[in-house]
Amino acid sequence: MRRALALAALAAAGCSVLHQPRLGPEADAWTAARDRYTREAKLYNQFETHAIASATWQVPEVRARRVDQVAAWKVMTAPERQALEARERAEGARWQEFLLVLFTGDARDNDLDARDTVWRVALLREGEPQRLPAEVKVVRVDSLLRGLYPAIHEYDTVYRVRFARQGGEADGGATLRIAGSEGRMDFVFP
Numbered sequence: 001m002r003r004a005l006a007l008a009a010l011a012a013a014g015c016s017v018l019h020q021p022r023l024g025p026e027a028d029a030w031t032a033a034r035d036r037y038t039r040e041a042k043l044y045n046q047f048e049t050h051a052i053a054s055a056t057w058q059v060p061e062v063r064a065r066r067v068d069q070v071a072a073w074k075v076m077t078a079p080e081r082q083a084l085e086a087r088e089r090a091e092g093a094r095w096q097e098f099l100l101v102l103f104t105g106d107a108r109d110n111d112l113d114a115r116d117t118v119w120r121v122a123l124l125r126e127g128e129p130q131r132l133p134a135e136v137k138v139v140r141v142d143s144l145l146r147g148l149y150p151a152i153h154e155y156d157t158v159y160r161v162r163f164a165r166q167g168g169e170a171d172g173g174a175t176l177r178i179a180g181s182e183g184r185m186d187f188v189f190p
Helices: 002-018 025-036 060-074 078-094 143-148
Strands: 038-045 048-057 095-104 119-124 135-138 157-164 174-180 183-189
Touching (some): 025 060, 038 183, 060 143, 095 174
Antiparallel strands (some): 038 048, 048 095, 135 157
16 A cells, blocks of 8 residues: 555655756736737537647737747847847738648548638638738747747647738737638637
C-alpha cells in the first residue's frame, strides 16, 4: 500500500512539470486581449459535426499584446521588439485581418484558400455592402502559434483571412461570415 501511495505521489508530482508556468504580466494581457477578440462557431446536423471554428480579430490591441508576449518569450532586444511592433502596425494599417482556426467533418470542405472553395467568406459592417477577402492563406502551425492560440488542435487548418482597409476605417463592429451548403457561421464582434 505504501508503495502505491508513493507511486501516486510521484506521478502527481510529475504531472506538475507538464503545466505551463506562469509567464508574467505579458501572458495575462495577451490572454485577455486574445479572448476579448475571439469568437467561436459550430455547425452540427443532429450528432454529425460539419464544422468547428474560432476567429480572432487582429485589432491593434491584439497585435500589441502579441508583440509583448512574443518579445517576452524570445527575450528580444529593444531593436528586435521595435521592428516587430513596426511590422504589426504596418500590417494593421493595411488589413482588417482574422486568424481563423477551422475543422470540418469532411476534410475536403476545409478549403477556404481554394479558388473555388465550398464556402463564402465575407466581412459585414453596418451600413456597408459585404466585402470579400483580398486574401486567404493557410498559416503554418508551429509551437509558437500553438502557444499563442492554444485552441488550435491537430486536425485544424489555420487561415489568415485579410480584407483590405478602406480609407480611415476604424476597427469597431464587424461580423466575419462563413457560409456554405453545410450552414452559416457568424463571428460577431461588437
